[in-house]
Amino acid sequence: MTALLLACGGVTAFIYAAGSGGRRGAAAGTSDIAIAITDRTCQPATLTVPAGRLSFVVSNRGERVLEWEILDGVMVLEERENIAPGQSRRLTTQLHPGEYAITCGLLSAPRGRLIVQASTAQPRPALTLMDMVGPAAEYRAVLSERSAALGAALDRLEQAEGTGDLQAAGKARREAASLLSGLHPATADDGELEGLYGTLQAALSGAAVAIKPAAETFRAALAQRTVLPDTMLAGAINLLSSPDGEAASPEDAIAASDIAKLLLPLTVRVDPALAARVRADLVALPDDAKPGGARQALAEDLAAMRKALALPEAERKS
Numbered sequence: 001m002t003a004l005l006l007a008c009g010g011v012t013a014f015i016y017a018a019g020s021g022g023r024r025g026a027a028a029g030t031s032d033i034a035i036a037i038t039d040r041t042c043q044p045a046t047l048t049v050p051a052g053r054l055s056f057v058v059s060n061r062g063e064r065v066l067e068w069e070i071l072d073g074v075m076v077l078e079e080r081e082n083i084a085p086g087q088s089r090r091l092t093t094q095l096h097p098g099e100y101a102i103t104c105g106l107l108s109a110p111r112g113r114l115i116v117q118a119s120t121a122q123p124r125p126a127l128t129l130m131d132m133v134g135p136a137a138e139y140r141a142v143l144s145e146r147s148a149a150l151g152a153a154l155d156r157l158e159q160a161e162g163t164g165d166l167q168a169a170g171k172a173r174r175e176a177a178s179l180l181s182g183l184h185p186a187t188a189d190d191g192e193l194e195g196l197y198g199t200l201q202a203a204l205s206g207a208a209v210a211i212k213p214a215a216e217t218f219r220a221a222l223a224q225r226t227v228l229p230d231t232m233l234a235g236a237i238n239l240l241s242s243p244d245g246e247a248a249s250p251e252d253a254i255a256a257s258d259i260a261k262l263l264l265p266l267t268v269r270v271d272p273a274l275a276a277r278v279r280a281d282l283v284a285l286p287d288d289a290k291p292g293g294a295r296q297a298l299a300e301d302l303a304a305m306r307k308a309l310a311l312p313e314a315e316r317k318s
Contacts, residue, residue: 031055032090035102037083038062042104042112051097051116059088062105070114071101072265074141075134098268118272127311131266132228138262139227143186147219150179154215158208169208176211177204182255185235186227196221229266232259233306240299248295257282260302263309271308277301 032055036043039062058068060083069079070093077100080089097118101111153176160169180201187193196218203214236256240248248256260278267275278301284294 032057034059035068036061037066037068037105039064039066039105040109042102045104045112046115047102047113048115048117049095051095051118053092053094055090055092057088057090058083060085066105067103069103070095071103071111072098073134073138073262075137096269097272098265100265118269127266127270127309129311131269132311135229135232135263135266136226139186139232139259142258142262143183143222143227146179146182147222150176150183151215151219153179154208154211158212161208173204177201178251180204181239181249181251182258183222184252185232185239185255185259186222186225188231188235188238190225190231193218193221193225229263229309230306230311232263233302233309236260237299237302237306240295240302253285253295256298256302257285260298260305263305266309267305271304274301274304274308278305 033047033049035047035056035058037058037060043061056068058080060066063085065085066083067079067081068083068089068091070077077095078091078093080091083089095114095116097116100114100116102114104110104112153172157169157172157176160166160172180197184197187197196214200211200214200218203211236259239252239256260282264275264278267278278298281294281298281301285298287294
């Protein structure tokens, strides 16, 4: 996962410094939040806390040296390392409203949940460019995985056509078309990338030998892009809002849903009610079979999400 973050072109993978506190043991005070970890568990496994400055005291009840991390998607927000068996360490941090993951002992162990609730007395936080780093890094990982799968499908297509296996060639062509559709949101507001996408889409109806150069050009250009949430959402909305009135394909709906899920934690911070509506849209989407149903509702809520997550003018110019 770290390698994926480091590969994020213009995106810097930020690992914030852990809060104050030395390597000596720490005892939980009345205002501290106590966490006990073993090799494979957190006690409690789910925490609900108010937003703001928080102090955690993490106790190692396992039999080996462990660490404890707070994760926002693929980003490590805070961590305490080298907690020896029987030792406790304090971690103090500032957390915004949202839902985070926490590591429970070994990194292979199931993760716990940290739910940070907004206070009605607190103003909603203003977003900065730094808030876009995590979602951009996660989406880069998604695009990289889909792009690699597209390349593999095109290799199968070329091989099947070379051996005259029409059935396998047809299957590989359909898989490639589906995977390409999932990459379409990344091309929003990018004329060059949109043009390369269209060229590859048109080439998919021809011979595999002609497809490969178009695919290599598109994939290489895509790998150089850093796609921020505003572009992701513009692309997702386009997928769900066909200008000719046709319903979005299942592949388009899945691609749009993946973007919505990826941006939900950030949306919770600025508009919890909107995040709840989007979750409801996503639940209804698989059973949506009528015009104006969940897909339209999701498109409208994604438009609202795009507005809610828009950076202030000063941040956009930075």
